[in-house]
Amino acid sequence: MSKKKYDERVLAMTKQQHLVHYVLRTRFARKGAVSYIGHLDLMNLFGRTVRKSGLPILYSQGFNPRPEMVFALPLGVGIDTEGDYVDISMSVPIQPEEFVEKMTPLMPEGLSIVSVVYKDEPKNSLMSVVTMAEYAIKAPGITECVKKIMEMEVVEVEKKAKGKIVTNDIRPQLLELHEDASLPDCVEVLVKAGSTSNLRPESLLQACTRYAGLDPEDASNAGVTRLCLYGGEYPNIKRIEEFT
Amino acid sequence: MKKHIEVNISHADLMSVASPGRYVGGETNVIIKNEILNELRTNGYTSAVRVAFGFPDVYEIGMSNLAMQILYKVLNEPEWCSCERAFSPWPDMDKVMRDKNIPLYTLETKSPLNEFDVVCFSIGYEMAYTNVLQMLDLGGVPLKSADRTEEDPIVVCGGPVAYNIEPMADFFDAVFMGEGEEVDLELAQMVKEYKDSGKKDRQELLRKLASIEGVYVPSLYKDEYDLEGHFIALKPIEDGIPTIITKRIIKDLDGIPYPTEPVVPNMSTVHNRAYIELFRGCIRGCRFCQAGYIYRPVREKSAQVLCDNGIAIEKSTGYDELGLLSLSTSDYRGLPELTDGLLKAYEGHHTSLSLPSLRIDNFAMELMNKISSTRKSGITFAPEAGTQRLRDVINKGITEEDILKSVRMIFEGGWSTVKLYFMLGLPTETMDDVKGIADLAIKIEDLYYDIAREKDIKVRRPEITISTSLFIPKPFTAFQWEAQDSIESLGEKQRYLKSLIQRHKSIHYNWHGFETSVWEAVLARGDRRMAPVILDGYKQGCIFDAWDDMFKYETWLQVLADNGLTVDQFIGAIDVDAPLAWDHINIGVTRKFLALERKRAYEETVTPNCREKCAGCGAACFKTGVCYE
Ligand code: SF4
Numbered sequence: 001m002s003k004k005k006y007d008e009r010v011l012a013m014t015k016q017q018h019l020v021h022y023v024l025r026t027r028f029a030r031k032g033a034v035s036y037i038g039h040l041d042l043m044n045l046f047g048r049t050v051r052k053s054g055l056p057i058l059y060s061q062g063f064n065p066r067p068e069m070v071f072a073l074p075l076g077v078g079i080d081t082e083g084d085y086v087d088i089s090m091s092v093p094i095q096p097e098e099f100v101e102k103m104t105p106l107m108p109e110g111l112s113i114v115s116v117v118y119k120d121e122p123k124n125s126l127m128s129v130v131t132m133a134e135y136a137i138k139a140p141g142i143t144e145c146v147k148k149i150m151e152m153e154v155v156e157v158e159k160k161a162k163g164k165i166v167t168n169d170i171r172p173q174l175l176e177l178h179e180d181a182s183l184p185d186c187v188e189v190l191v192k193a194g195s196t197s198n199l200r201p202e203s204l205l206q207a208c209t210r211y212a213g214l215d216p217e218d219a220s221n222a223g224v225t226r227l228c229l230y231g232g233e234y235p236n237i238k239r240i241e242e243f244t
Numbered sequence: 245m246k247k248h249i250e251v252n253i254s255h256a257d258l259m260s261v262a263s264p265g266r267y268v269g270g271e272t273n274v275i276i277k278n279e280i281l282n283e284l285r286t287n288g289y290t291s292a293v294r295v296a297f298g299f300p301d302v303y304e305i306g307m308s309n310l311a312m313q314i315l316y317k318v319l320n321e322p323e324w325c326s327c328e329r330a331f332s333p334w335p336d337m338d339k340v341m342r343d344k345n346i347p348l349y350t351l352e353t354k355s356p357l358n359e360f361d362v363v364c365f366s367i368g369y370e371m372a373y374t375n376v377l378q379m380l381d382l383g384g385v386p387l388k389s390a391d392r393t394e395e396d397p398i399v400v401c402g403g404p405v406a407y408n409i410e411p412m413a414d415f416f417d418a419v420f421m422g423e424g425e426e427v428d429l430e431l432a433q434m435v436k437e438y439k440d441s442g443k444k445d446r447q448e449l450l451r452k453l454a455s456i457e458g459v460y461v462p463s464l465y466k467d468e469y470d471l472e473g474h475f476i477a478l479k480p481i482e483d484g485i486p487t488i489i490t491k492r493i494i495k496d497l498d499g500i501p502y503p504t505e506p507v508v509p510n511m512s513t514v515h516n517r518a519y520i521e522l523f524r525g526c527i528r529g530c531r532f533c534q535a536g537y538i539y540r541p542v543r544e545k546s547a548q549v550l551c552d553n554g555i556a557i558e559k560s561t562g563y564d565e566l567g568l569l570s571l572s573t574s575d576y577r578g579l580p581e582l583t584d585g586l587l588k589a590y591e592g593h594h595t596s597l598s599l600p601s602l603r604i605d606n607f608a609m610e611l612m613n614k615i616s617s618t619r620k621s622g623i624t625f626a627p628e629a630g631t632q633r634l635r636d637v638i639n640k641g642i643t644e645e646d647i648l649k650s651v652r653m654i655f656e657g658g659w660s661t662v663k664l665y666f667m668l669g670l671p672t673e674t675m676d677d678v679k680g681i682a683d684l685a686i687k688i689e690d691l692y693y694d695i696a697r698e699k700d701i702k703v704r705r706p707e708i709t710i711s712t713s714l715f716i717p718k719p720f721t722a723f724q725w726e727a728q729d730s731i732e733s734l735g736e737k738q739r740y741l742k743s744l745i746q747r748h749k750s751i752h753y754n755w756h757g758f759e760t761s762v763w764e765a766v767l768a769r770g771d772r773r774m775a776p777v778i779l780d781g782y783k784q785g786c787i788f789d790a791w792d793d794m795f796k797y798e799t800w801l802q803v804l805a806d807n808g809l810t811v812d813q814f815i816g817a818i819d820v821d822a823p824l825a826w827d828h829i830n831i832g833v834t835r836k837f838l839a840l841e842r843k844r845a846y847e848e849t850v851t852p853n854c855r856e857k858c859a860g861c862g863a864a865c866f867k868t869g870v871c872y873e
Contacts, residue, residue, distance in 0.1 A: 036258060047564075051593070223255060
C-alpha cells in the first residue's frame, strides 16, 4: 500500500469511528526514586505499565498510537504525591477491581495506585476539573514562615517565563493553611491549581526565603508532597472523583 | 577490605542538578540481591563477588547499551556474584560530588565503587577514556593499576576499544578481548577464589587472570621503542605469560541467556526501546570498518529464538518499539520469518519495529508499510563514497544503480526524505570523488521531480540530507596503516562539497568537526606512551570528550606536546611491515589478510562477501558461523 492510500485509509477510519472511552479514574501516589523524573517521563512510565497489564487499553489514532491517558495536573521533578489523578481509557468497560488487580503487581517501585473509580465517558476533561491542590511542605520553621506570608497583602515572587524574568503576586493563590502545633516544621497549604491559576510550591518557598527568613539551603532541601487535588470553586471544594 | 557504606545524596543536591533521575536508580527490572545486601548491612561484608559495571558516559546513553544489559544479566545469574551499575556523572553532578566529597556509587545499593571486588567498564568509543578516569577517581579507586593494593577492586574493561587498549594500559588490571558472556564469569570465579582465600596476593591473581583465554593483563608486558620513537615490540615480562591473546567469541548465540527482562529506565533515554540481537559480525568486509572485522565470523540467532525474545521483552518492559540490532539487518536470513512472527504477536498492541541499516528492496518496502514508525525518520543510505571507483576501494558493495533503484521505490511509496552518509578523507580520495557525493545527491533530487511528474504526485520539496564523517584509520582494518587526511585538505574538500550543492535548496549538508576525529585517530592507534597524556588531560579538566561542546582540543594538543609527542606520530602512515602496538591481539582475521585487502583496495578490486565466496580471512579458526554454513 502506498503512503497516500494509507493516509486516506487512516483518515477514513478516524472519521467513521467514534471511540468510546471507558475510563478508570485512578488516584496514584509516588515517592522515592521515581519522584525525580519529569512529567513526560511519568506519563511514559504509566503508558508502559498499562501496556504490560494486558488490559484492553484504548489507543490514540494516527501513526503513533499511544494509550489514551489524561493526567490531572503535571507533577514537578522532585515532588512526591499522595493524591494525583490520571484517567486511563479502555476500549470496553473494565471494573476497578480488575484494573487494580492487574496493575498493582506491575507498578514501578515508588509508584502506587491509591484508589480507582470507573467513569463512563467523562464529559469534562480531567485537566479542566482541577482547581485546587493541597501540599505538605517540610522544612525547619516552615509553619511560621507560611503564616507570615499569609498575613501579607501582596506576595511578589519572580519566575522565569520564556527566558524573561516576570514578577507576580501569589497571595491570591494561597487559600488555606493547616498547621499542627506539634509539628512546627511541617505545614499543609491549600492553593490554587490547574490550568487557569496554578501556584507551584517552589514559588511559595521562594516567598518564604524572601519575606519570612527561610534559609535558602533549607528551602532547596524542603520536602514537598502533593496531598490531593480538588475541583470546585473555593470555598466549595469537591473531590475529583465526583466529577463526571 | 573496605566496609560497606551507603551513599546518601540529599534532596537539595539532587534538585541542584539537571535530570536528577540519572542518579537515583529504582528502575523496573533492576536486580538487587537482598541476601547480599542484608549481609552488607549487618556485617559490612559479604563473601559474594561484587561487580560494579561502569559505563563511561551519561546515564541515558549507558542505559541504551546492549552489552551492559547482557553482562548485567550474566553476572547476576550465579548466587555467589552480584552486578550493579554506575555511570559518569554529568559535570554539574561531578562538581557536587567533588565539592561535598560524595563518592561515585552504584545505583542498586548506593555503594561506593571502591568497595567492590571488580569494577568493569564497557567502553564503546575511545573518546570515553577520560570518563573512565573520572569514574575511578570519584569512586575512590586509585587510577593506576600499579598503585592499587589488595584493598582495591580489580579494574577491567571490554568492548571494541579493548582491541587496542594500549593508551589505557596503565589504568586497567585486566582487559577482555571479544565477547564477554563466558569470560566475565570465568574472571569472577577466579576473583571469588582470591576473595575466599583472604585476598593475599594481588599480583598472583593477575598472573592467574592472564591464563584465562581472552584476558589480557597489561602490566605483565613491557613496551619497546626505537631511537626515533617508533614502536617495536610488546613483550611479556616473565615466562608463562601468553605472547598472543586470542579474542573470545560465543559459538552458539541461541545457547546463551539473553536479557529479556532488561532494566527499563524511568526517565527517557536516547532510544526508549527494547532490543533483540539478530546476529554478530558482518559478511561484508568494508575496508575501513573495524566492527566488520573484529566481530567475525558472522553467527546468527534463529528466528524462533529471536521471536520468543521479542515477545518476552515486550511483556517485561512495556516498550512500544523493538529494535532489531545487527550490523546489516538485510543480511539476516530469517528476517521475513522473524518480522512476520513479531508483527503477528504484536497485533493490536501498537508495538512497532525499528530496523536500522535495512537495504531497500521489495521486501523492505512491504515491511515498512506494515510498520508505521519508519515514517517519522525517513530513509537512510550509507554509500560512504561518492564514486564507484572509491566505493570499490573501500569494498562497499553497492552501486549507484542500486541506490537509485531503492530511492525510486521510496519516492514512489510516498516518502520524500532521504539521508545519505559519506566519509571524507578515505584513502586515495580525490576531488572527483568529493564531486561524486554532490552528483549523487543531485541525481536523487532530479529523480524525485521526475517521479512526481510521472506519477502525478503532489510535488513537495524533497529533503535530501548529506552527512559526512571523517575517515579514521582504526586498528584491525585493511586501512590500519593509512594516514589520516590533513585538516587543511579536509577543509578544502568540505568547502568544495558545500559549494557544489549551494544552489540546491532541497539538499542539506551536515558535517562533523575535524578536531574530534583527529583526536579519535590518535587514541585509536595510540600506544602506551599515550597513558600519561590521557591522565594529564583528565587532570586538566577534560571529560566527556565525546561531546563536541565539551571537547578541548587545544588542551589535548598542549598535553601531548608536554609529553614529548606529536599528533603526526599517530595519524601518519605506518609502514605495512612495521610492528603495530596491537600485534599481540589475535582477532581471527589475520594481519596477512588485512594487508591483502589493503593491496586490493589500491587495485580497486572488490572482495566478495562471506556468503558469495569465502575470502579466507582467518576467522574460520573459531570453527563456527558463516564459515561453516
Ligand atoms: S573465513 Fe571466510 S567465511 Fe569466515 S569470516 Fe572469513 S571470509 Fe568470511
